[in-house]
Amino acid sequence: xxxxxxxxxxxxxxxxxxxxxxxxxxxxxxxxxxxxxxxxxxxxxxxxxxxxxxxxxxxxxxxxxxxxxxxxxxxxxxxxxxxxxxxxxxxxxxxxxxxxxxxxxxx
Numbered sequence: 001x002x003x004x005x006x007x008x009x010x011x012x013x014x015x016x017x018x019x020x021x022x023x024x025x026x027x028x029x030x031x032x033x034x035x036x037x038x039x040x041x042x043x044x045x046x047x048x049x050x051x052x053x054x055x056x057x058x059x060x061x062x063x064x065x066x067x068x069x070x071x072x073x074x075x076x077x078x079x080x081x082x083x084x085x086x087x088x089x090x091x092x093x094x095x096x097x098x099x100x101x102x103x104x105x106x107x
Contacts, residue, residue: 014038
């Protein structure tokens, strides 16, 4: 992972959320569910190989070619471009997971 600081920060915030859920609900089961969903959420956002998936969708099933490596090397810094498909999928999956988690925690 290129940015370990983001992972550390996310895990610290997950620990804070777990403590708040534990104090608010007094349920170990809900704390564990919060931990599992938090780790899966962090893994889904921070761990994917962005360079691999930033290629054209039709090329996802082929290996990264030298041409792709060269194109990725020429790009530098943070890009503000967000794939609309990725945005829709992330919003749907994480929105539904957050909704179900909230229903579970608040019962």
